[in-house]
Amino acid sequence: MNGLIVNLKLVYYNIIHHKVFALFCVFGTMLTFVFITIVAQVADILMNNTSPAMEAERIVSIPLVLLDDNGNPRKGLTSGDIQIITTNLKKMSCHTCYQSHSMDINVNGRSTDYGVCFVDKNYWKVFQFEFVQGHSFTKSEMHTPCVIVNEYFVEKFFPDRNVINKEIEIQRRTYKIVGVVKNVSYFAQEGSASLWVPEQFNRYASTGYVFTYILFPRSLTSEMALSSTRNSFKLFAEMFGIKESATLKHIETVKESMLHKYGGDFLVLGISSILFILLIIPILNIILLNIANVTVRGSEAGLKRALGASRWNVFEFMFMENLLLVMIGTAFGIMLTFPVCHVLDKFLFSENIDGGTTVLSELSWRVIFTWVLPLSVLFSLLSGGFPIYRLVKRSIIDLLKGGAK
Incomplete structure (x- = not known):
């Protein structure tokens, strides 16, 4: 414990005496993790059950239009049509229709x-x-x-x-x-x-x-709910002489509908690509800055090695400093998430005819601890760990000369 306190004091001393580097590192990390936090929160909304569709796997959506066998629209579905369709659904909990x-x-x-x-009246039962x-x-x-x-x-x-x-x-x-x-x-x-x-x-x-x-009730699986709904819809379509309505392919759970709406099978790939881009650009910038910073501090590392410190001890000390700066930047980024979202709301939704909407309504701390903080540690390892490792693997003589070979 005493060793950790001493190291933290030395880290603080180094940060104070390298203010420009520290500010750039914190600022770059903050900008990065504002948008990483937003992307991670939105991804969680799309891929997991969140309010108001807390039972997204048990809610089946029916499209607005009845299509014929060739995919041509035959008629729009009214509340009366839905009443006919749901008459054959004996095991449903309830249904809602709205305009x-x-x-x-x-x-x-x-x-x-x-x-x-x-x-x-059932709208508030289906959507919680x-x-x-x-x-x-x-x-x-x-x-x-x-x-x-x-x-x-x-x-x-x-x-x-x-x-x-x-x-x-x-x-x-x-x-x-x-x-x-x-x-x-x-x-x-x-x-x-x-x-x-x-x-x-x-x-x-x-x-x-x-x-x-x-x-549908929890006793039914998603597959059973979909099968029951499609069979009932097929009977309704036959009333209009349609044997295999193309609409059947679009009857899906809210969970499936959300995923298809925002990319389907490519959603995970898209989110991963966005996170990769958000990480790699600032990482490359901070790596270059860290290479310059650790090179300047090469003689400091060499002196510690000469006094008996191991390569791991030097790496641990210098990486702790980088990790602390990244964590501070990440914390500021998380705190700025809602202010940035409010700006995005005004830019994206100020003229939205649907009414008042927002990018994020709240922060999920589960996402912060399972997505954002691990990415923050990875960011620190890549942006700081790599330059520091390149430095400490050199010989003591090279380090005492200033870190240059």
């Missing part, structure tokens, strides 16, 4: 076009949003003009944040806010929605195409 429309809204004297989701204020629609509220919003909507239109029972106007009808849900990432299922109204008030309910999701 989304861009509408004029007026909030606190501010008018804008906003995406409005018209949902049924976390309520931070109020509650989901009750049975009676499904027939009264009320609305649920997300935190982003509240931040944008209600500075005091206390919004329950406050009113907003949609298409000249006044609605009362009964609930506020926690923000979810744009990349999550239902991530683009931020304002929900009971389907009773949807003027296009009888004719508009619907988004459909069917929740």
Whole structure:
């Protein structure tokens, strides 16, 4: 323990006396790990079950359109069509159908076009949003003009944040806010929605195409749920003289749908490539800087070797300094993740007609400890460990001459 304390004091002394190198290393690492943290968090959302689709493997989605055998559209699916399809699904837990429309809204004297989701009572069972204020629609509220919003909507239109029972106007009808849900990432299922109204008030309910999701019990596997849904859909398609509808290939779980939406089989390759690029460019820069830095400190390493320190002792001391700088940069990068995300939100989603969305709604500490920190150690090994190893493997005489051969 005493040896570690002494080493840390010496590391601190070296950092203070090599401020420019230390600042460049920390700054470069910080910029790198801001974006690595964002990419890792988004990857986790896409590949794992996150709110509100906590049971993504048990939720089956049905496309908007019935296609014929050749893939040509025959008709859009309405809520009435879905009712026929789900009649043959005896083992499902529940299903939800909803429509989304861009509408004029007026909030606190501010008018804008906003995406409005018209949902049924089962929507909140299929998709498990976390309520931070109020509650989901009750049975009676499904027939009264009320609305649920997300935190982003509240931040944008209600500075005091206390919004329950406050009113907003949609298409000249006044609605009362009964609930506020926690923000979810744009990349999550239902991530683009931020304002929900009971389907009773949807003027296009009888004719508009619907988004459909069917929740199955845990006793059924994903394969059984998909097979049951496809068989039921096939019976529905036969009513229109279609034997093998091309739509059958697009009936999939929310888990599969999310993966296909963002690259399918290439998703992991794409994420790995992005992380590689984010790592390799700063690593090469810092390697060059480290080579110059350790060369300058060659005589210091040679003196330690001459006084009895082993190659490992010298490597350990110099690498500890590099690792500390990288960890400090990584910590700053993690802390800057949300500020950078807010900038990205304004740049990417400020004109988004769907409403209030965000790149990330929260940080997963599991991702920080299983993705980001191991990558940080790897970054330190590659950017600092390689130049230091090249230095300490030289002879004491070469090191005392300044590290040059």
